[in-house]
Amino acid sequence: MNALWLLMLLGVAAPPAATDIPVSCMYSDILGSWRFFISKAPLGRDSNCSAGPGSETNQEVIRLQKLNIAMDEHGKEGTFTLVYNQGFEVDLAGYKWFAFFPFSESNGTVISYCDKATPGWVHDVLDQQWGCFYGQRIDPPANKTPLVFTHHSSKRVPRQLFKNNPNIVNAINRIQTKWKARQYPEYHDKPLEMLEKRAGGSLSRLLTPPQSAPVTLDVKRLASSLPKTWDWRDVNGMNFVSPIRDQGGCGSCYAFASMAMLESRLRIITNNTQQPILSPQQVVSCSHYSQGCDGGFPYLIAGKYGQDFGMLEEAYCPYKGEDAPCQFQPHARYFTSDYQYVGGFYGACNEALMRLDLINNGPVVVGFQVYDDFMYYSSGVYHHTGLDDVFNPFEQTNHAVLIVGYGHDATSGLDFWTVKNSWGEEWGEDGYFRIRRGNDECAIESIAVTATPIPQLWWKGRGSGTW
Ligand SMILES: *[C@@H]1O[C@H](CO)[C@@H](O)[C@H](O)[C@H]1NC(C)=O
Ligand SMILES: *[C@@H]1O[C@H](CO)[C@@H](O)[C@H](O)[C@H]1NC(C)=O
Numbered sequence: 001m002n003a004l005w006l007l008m009l010l011g012v013a014a015p016p017a018a019t020d021i022p023v024s025c026m027y028s029d030i031l032g033s034w035r036f037f038i039s040k041a042p043l044g045r046d047s048n049c050s051a052g053p054g055s056e057t058n059q060e061v062i063r064l065q066k067l068n069i070a071m072d073e074h075g076k077e078g079t080f081t082l083v084y085n086q087g088f089e090v091d092l093a094g095y096k097w098f099a100f101f102p103f104s105e106s107n108g109t110v111i112s113y114c115d116k117a118t119p120g121w122v123h124d125v126l127d128q129q130w131g132c133f134y135g136q137r138i139d140p141p142a143n144k145t146p147l148v149f150t151h152h153s154s155k156r157v158p159r160q161l162f163k164n165n166p167n168i169v170n171a172i173n174r175i176q177t178k179w180k181a182r183q184y185p186e187y188h189d190k191p192l193e194m195l196e197k198r199a200g201g202s203l204s205r206l207l208t209p210p211q212s213a214p215v216t217l218d219v220k221r222l223a224s225s226l227p228k229t230w231d232w233r234d235v236n237g238m239n240f241v242s243p244i245r246d247q248g249g250c251g252s253c254y255a256f257a258s259m260a261m262l263e264s265r266l267r268i269i270t271n272n273t274q275q276p277i278l279s280p281q282q283v284v285s286c287s288h289y290s291q292g293c294d295g296g297f298p299y300l301i302a303g304k305y306g307q308d309f310g311m312l313e314e315a316y317c318p319y320k321g322e323d324a325p326c327q328f329q330p331h332a333r334y335f336t337s338d339y340q341y342v343g344g345f346y347g348a349c350n351e352a353l354m355r356l357d358l359i360n361n362g363p364v365v366v367g368f369q370v371y372d373d374f375m376y377y378s379s380g381v382y383h384h385t386g387l388d389d390v391f392n393p394f395e396q397t398n399h400a401v402l403i404v405g406y407g408h409d410a411t412s413g414l415d416f417w418t419v420k421n422s423w424g425e426e427w428g429e430d431g432y433f434r435i436r437r438g439n440d441e442c443a444i445e446s447i448a449v450t451a452t453p454i455p456q457l458w459w460k461g462r463g464s465g466t467w
């Protein structure tokens with residue numbers, strides 16, 4: 001069996017291909033028993049699993065139950081989570097399974113197959129043995145009518161250029177007083193597609209972001225004892241946040257935000273004695289868990305890629321801002337020991353849990369929905385105004401960024417998050433923005449990710465010789 005196996009499995013004419021509308025599967029679509037078909041022999045960790053597990057397979061049946069329980073045939077219990085709406089990860093009996101859901105597209109209609117798993121990776125939790133697998137839900141039996149999404153046909157002509165529009169800036173500044181909009185001359189005449197890539201890219205799009213979860217009484221009590229304001233850039237005069245960077249025209253925000261979290265947490269864990277700058281290009285060029293300059297997700301990068309492959313420092317794989325071949329200077333890497341969605345699984349996040357994780361562990365990486373008006377943010381506490389820029393029709397994206405603090409703004413009367421962006425220091429409030437906190441503004445309180453980096457025992461400083 002070759003790459004055609006999937007088409008045969010799906011019984012569809014068009015190959016599942018990269019498209020500008022991603023898969024969108026929900027928990028209710030995936031609960032039940034799955035049969036996983038696994039490569040007969042262990043494979044290398046760098047295996048390209050896209051080609052499937054081979055013609056000879058072993059099989060394993062795993063049951064996924066509410067809320068996040070995975071169980072094998074012997075009754076052994078583990079956990080699972082959706083990975084955004086696009087895949088799932090199972091952690092059970094010493095093995096981690098991860099795969100995306102397949103989809104096909106023709107003429108503006110996208111079909112998600114939420115009862116199937118494209119070839120993905122399975123490996124033991126110590127990363128010693130790797131295999132490829134694909135999956136099929138067997139109970140309830142495969143859906144005869146898969147999920148179908150109709151592509152909202154693009155609002156704009158291809159290759160349209162962004163034009164500065166004082167009208168929308170004035171309209172935003174007139175309609176509310178909590179934040180200020182301004183024009184960014186450097187965006188003028190840039191392709192709209194490029195600006196959308198900067199804001200997450202088409203493959204990071206979430207059609208249906210989850211809502212933030214209810215706050216339990218325990219969590220409420222714990223969170224009520226936290227400080228009223230926090231800023232990891234100034235904790236008794238110490239700064240634990242690495243410098244602002246600029247991702248350029250590549251849809252690599254997910255890699256920048258992931259690196260920014262690990263960099264900051266390394267500084268916190270080592271009291272600023274280790275301050276590596278990590279390489280987003282390594283992720284863009286080398287990660288099978290993301291789609292290079294077309295987007296990706298922090299759970300799979302700060303978390304899974306960091307655990308499975310580790311991060312090089314910037315010096316060994318400098319940023320190019322394009323889908324360059326996977327080339328780097330081999331060197332010691334930074335790994336992550338634990339990772340999860342804040343709350344334990346996709347959909348379990350809320351504002352109180354985010355503050356607890358922020359204070360206890362360091363900055364947390366989040367995604368939020370970007371609307372037209374955000375592109376003009378200059379200062380203040382952002383909230384979506386509902387105003388659309390008809391001259392620069394921006395396709396909604398999900399942008400990955402890093403929350404470094406929170407507080408209450410006396411001027412606007414709003415609670416806010418302080419957020420590190422990757423659009424250079426000239427953007428927003430010196431590269432940062434603030435956004436309304438406590439009401440899941442633009443879904444920013446629904447999909448935070450936390451991960452624990454492992455510092456180097458043999459740290460010698462950035463770009464120093466060999467260990
Ligand atoms: C992985 O395999 C697929 C299907 O066989 C192929 O299209 C793709 O180019 C391969 N990717 C890499 C990085 O080798
Ligand atoms: C594709 O969709 C458009 C718009 O819905 C329709 O007019 C056209 O006939 C479709 N083409 C095919 C080949 O189905």
Ligand SMILES: *[C@@H]1O[C@H](CO)[C@@H](O)[C@H](O)[C@H]1NC(C)=O
Nearest residue numbers: 236237238239270271272273
């Ligand atoms: C952390 O570093 C600061 C500044 O160098 C120092 O004053 C402080 O004592 C250190 N804290 C600990 C716990 O080592």
